Amino acid sequence: MSRLVVKTHRPLQIFLAIVILSSTFTLLAWGLLENGHWHYIRAQLASNEESKLLWDVNRNLEEENAKLRERLIILERATQIDMETTAGLQEVIRTRQDEVYRLKGELEFYQGIMESTRDSKGLNVQGLHIVALSEKRYQYKLVLTNVTKNDMVAKGFVKVFLEGMQDGKLQVLNLEELTQEQPIDLSFKFKHFKRLEGNLVLPDGFEPTRVIVQLHLNENKKSESERVFEWPLKAGLGGGNNVGAGP
Missing domain, CATH: 2.60.40.150 (C2 domain)
Structure with a gap:
């Protein structure tokens, strides 16, 4: 004679188990994603800070380079002015020397005339x-x-x-x-x-x-x-x- 086995049906427990498992999986997945997301954000921040630092360094170098170019232009102009001034002075000296030489020649010329006039008639x-x-x-x-x-x-x-x-x-x-x-x-x-x-x-x-x-x-x-x-x-x-x- 067969036995009749009566099993108790527990749908609420099964639902709770499914919910718990789903929540656990979701939290685990979210945790993994969140960790990756923050790692990416930290990497981006670090990269941005490094880029900002490089930009600052580059900007400082460009400003320093511009100052050096301005100083170079000033020095070149000063050198050119000195060269032009020196050339001008040399030309003035050369002109004065030529004038002195010319006047000396004329003086000797007229002195010779005065001396020779004494005996001429x-x-x-x-x-x-x-x-x-x-x-x-x-x-x-x-x-x-x-x-x-x-x-x-x-x-x-x-x-x-x-x-x-x-x-x-x-x-x-x-x-x-x-x-x-x-x-x-x-x-x-x-x-x-x-x-x-x-x-x-x-x-x-x-x-x-x-x-x-x-x-x-x-x-x-x-x-x-x-x-x-x-x-x-x-x-x-x-x-x-x-x-x-x-x-």
């Missing part, structure tokens, strides 16, 4: 002073003297010729052909002292060797006085040279 070509302005351009100063007992006035005109070589041939050029002043005035009227001056430009290929100066009185068509000067072979720019006196 009548109308004379007392001296010729030449200054080289550039390679082919020159300034000339011609000095005439008139020593007479009765202080007579000398009236007349001057002829000046440059003798030299051009293309292997002897050439004689009139000063009127070489001067830049138009027209050139070489007339004179004076008692004791007369200076004629101007500029001349030598033609290309012409190498002067001598300067011939002739004085003519108005009442006498023939040359009253003539003097020949050797051309200065070494006439430095800005310097003066008394052309060597001839007989």
Whole structure:
């Protein structure tokens, strides 16, 4: 004879067990996710702090670099100003030295004229002073003297010729052909002292060797006085040279 077994049905307990298990699994999963999430957040914060630090360092370096560039520009400008100032002073000194050299040459020229005038009589070509302005351009100063007992006035005109070589041939050029002043005035009227001056430009290929100066009185068509000067072979720019006196 079979036994009848009666089992008690407990649906509430089963439901609670399921809820507890589900909650436990959920809490465990949430804990794992939360831990990973905070680890990520901490890593991000650390990374952000490191990036901020790097940005700060980079910004400081850029500011320092900008200051250094400004100092470099200031130093370059100061150096340029010093160089320009030095160059300007050197140019001024060089100009003053050239001026002193030129004035010294003129002083010696006129001193020679004063000394030679003591023994001269009548109308004379007392001296010729030449200054080289550039390679082919020159300034000339011609000095005439008139020593007479009765202080007579000398009236007349001057002829000046440059003798030299051009293309292997002897050439004689009139000063009127070489001067830049138009027209050139070489007339004179004076008692004791007369200076004629101007500029001349030598033609290309012409190498002067001598300067011939002739004085003519108005009442006498023939040359009253003539003097020949050797051309200065070494006439430095800005310097003066008394052309060597001839007989």
